[in-house]
Amino acid sequence: MLRISxxxxxxxxxxxxxxxxxxxxxxxxxxxxxxxxxxxxxVSKMLKTLAGAxxxxxxxxxxxGYHLMRAPEAVTVAELLDALEGGVALMDCTAGPGHCEQExxxxxxxxxxxxxxxxxxxxxxxxxxxxxxxxxPSNLIDIQLRADAPPSDAR
Amino acid sequence: MLRISxxxxxxxxxxxxxxxxxxxxxxxxxxxxxxxxxxxxxVSKMLKTLAGAxxxxxxxxxxxGYHLMRAPEAVTVAELLDALEGGVALMDCTAGPGHCEQExxxxxxxxxxxxxxxxxxxxxxxxxxxxxxxxxPSNLIDIQLRADAPPSDAR
DNA sequence: GGATAGGGGACCATTCTGGTCCGGTAAATA
DNA sequence: TATTTACCGGACCAGAATGGTCCCCTATCC
Ligand code: FES
Ligand code: FES
Numbered sequence: 001m002l003r004i005s006x007x008x009x010x011x012x013x014x015x016x017x018x019x020x021x022x023x024x025x026x027x028x029x030x031x032x033x034x035x036x037x038x039x040x041x042x043v044s045k046m047l048k049t050l051a052g053a054x055x056x057x058x059x060x061x062x063x064x065g066y067h068l069m070r071a072p073e074a075v076t077v078a079e080l081l082d083a084l085e086g087g088v089a090l091m092d093c094t095a096g097p098g099h100c101e102q103e104x105x106x107x108x109x110x111x112x113x114x115x116x117x118x119x120x121x122x123x124x125x126x127x128x129x130x131x132x133x134x135x136x137p138s139n140l141i142d143i144q145l146r147a148d149a150p151p152s153d154a155r
Numbered sequence: 156m157l158r159i160s161x162x163x164x165x166x167x168x169x170x171x172x173x174x175x176x177x178x179x180x181x182x183x184x185x186x187x188x189x190x191x192x193x194x195x196x197x198v199s200k201m202l203k204t205l206a207g208a209x210x211x212x213x214x215x216x217x218x219x220g221y222h223l224m225r226a227p228e229a230v231t232v233a234e235l236l237d238a239l240e241g242g243v244a245l246m247d248c249t250a251g252p253g254h255c256e257q258e259x260x261x262x263x264x265x266x267x268x269x270x271x272x273x274x275x276x277x278x279x280x281x282x283x284x285x286x287x288x289x290x291x292p293s294n295l296i297d298i299q300l301r302a303d304a305p306p307s308d309a310r
Numbered sequence: 311g312g313a314t315a316g317g318g319g320a321c322c323a324t325t326c327t328g329g330t331c332c333g334g335t336a337a338a339t340a
Numbered sequence: 341t342a343t344t345t346a347c348c349g350g351a352c353c354a355g356a357a358t359g360g361t362c363c364c365c366t367a368t369c370c
Contacts, residue, residue, distance in 0.1 A: 002236055002243045004157055006328065009246050016263050028346065041330055048348065061337025062345040077270060081157055088157045091164050108171050111286045115232060118277040123270065131266045161359065183315060196361055203317065216368020217314040317366075326357070335348075340341100 008084040010038055011046045012131070015055065015080065019072035019132045028065035053083030072129035078120055080128070088123065090116045163239040165193055166201045167286070170210065170235065174227035174287045183220035208238030227284035233275055235283070243278065245271045 017035055018027065029047055033040040047066050051058040055075065056066040081088055094116040172190055173182065184202055188195040202221050206213040210230065211221040236243055249271040 001240050002157075002159055002245070003247070004245050005326090006247075013263055030346085039329075042328080044347080045329080051347085058347060059337085060335075060345090060347045062343095063338060064336085064346050066347090085156050090157070090159050092158070092161070108168055108286050111281065115278065115281055118280065119274050122273040122277050125273065126266065126270055131263050160357095185315085194360075197359080199316080200360080206316085213316060214368085215314095215316045215366075217312095218369060219315045219367085221316085312370090314369080315367085317364105319363090319365105321362080322360085324358085324360105327355085329353085329355105331352080332350090333348105336346085338343100338345080340343085 004081065004085060007042075007046060008081065010036075010042060011050055011084045012077075012080055013038075014043065014046055015050065015068075015075075015128055016131045018056070018066070018068045019128050023071070024067055026059060026065040026067045031065070049084065055080070055083055072132065073127050075128040076124045077126045077128070077131070078123035081123060088116070088120050090119065159236065159240060162197075162201060163236065165191075165197060166205055166239045167232075167235055168193075169198065169201055170205065170223075170230075170283055171286045173211070173221070173223045174283050178226070179222055181214060181220040181222045186220070204239065210235070210238055227287065228282050230283040231279045232281045232283070232286070233278035236278060243271070243275050245274065 013036055014032055017032065018025070021027070027035075029040060029044040032038075032047065033043040036043065047056065047058075050056045051066060055069060057069045058064070058066050078088065091112055094112055168191055169187055172187065173180070176182070182190075184195060184199040187193075187202065188198040191198065202211065202213075205211045206221060210224060212224045213219070213221050233243065246267055249267055
């Protein structure tokens with residue numbers, strides 16, 4: 001179905017929650033859990049991951065928690081997926097040489113690279129800041145891409 | 156990792172192989188297996204799937220096989236993924252209402268729809284015909300999308 | 311009728327995913 | 341210093357998805 005994993009989704013929801021706070025706000029796992037309704041262990045796990053990916057900074061001990069390391073405007077969705085899912089590679093082949101037996105005699109390889117870059121480009125167009133308020137019109141995506149392509153609506 | 160499944164990949168490789176033949180050419184599963192080096196059962200399975208998706212037409216009995224139903228130029232990659240993976244919906248939420256508990260109070264939903272459409276748009280830009288010969292320059296993708304976005308290279 | 315080839319589906323091993331839990335350590339505070 | 345708070349690292353597990361095989365049935369050609 002070409003979908004991102006649930007965990008990744010959670011991670012992004014958490015990030016977005018941070019982005020909605022005043023810059024530099026520190027929140028701990030329990031608070032985040034309450035804010036999002038997600039089970040604490042999951043929240044905790046994801047926050048760790050995000051901290052490891054240099055997206056959040058962690059502060060240990062009492063009064064500790066996490067806070068955003070970068071301005072929401074400076075974080076692209078592509079980066080998020082990169083951190084949470086370990087890159088965007090539609091097929092094994094796109095991840096680099098040596099991943100596919102029949103790299104030779106395969107004429108599909110190069111075009112897929114282009115497709116992959118295209119998708120990646122689309123993901124780079126949206127920033128974390130834009131995920132936080134629906135009113136921020138980033139319809140530039142729609143403009144850039146849907147020149148002629150018919151709706152074919154999200155499925 | 157945001158990847159399409161291996162089976163889907165196979166399916167597309169098969170399609171591409173058909174597209175490389177003169178229009179209307181009929182090939183059977185065994186021939187395709189030999190041509191691609193993929194195990195026969197797998198090829199067979201995928202060809203069935205593709206036929207079910209109205210992308211290939213099947214011909215039973217001796218001298219039977221499969222042939223493309225539509226001109227390669229008229230088939231977009233988005234359609235392929237649609238047929239092989241059952242749609243493109245980055246998150247459950249994008250697949251429509253009722254898929255996510257917290258549709259209410261979730262501010263991430265609407266922007267994700269945009270992202271999803273953007274990716275979909277990118278996939279609609281490439282046709283099966285372009286998958287067959289690397290020399291067919293469909294760099295329009297690169298032009299359309301990478302206006303400013305830096306390489307960030309396929310990973 | 312015999313050979314060929316697709317159609318449908320069951321089936322299985324292995325991996326991936328979503329989610330939990332726990333013992334350790336760093337920091338704040340009293 | 342003792343206590344409490346909270347992150348850190350990683351083990352762990354049940355269930356689902358994935359990749360792949362097999363088999364019997366039906367249609368077609370010669
Ligand atoms: S290089 Fe892997 S399928 Fe073409
Ligand atoms: S609607 Fe599902 S996470 Fe927002």
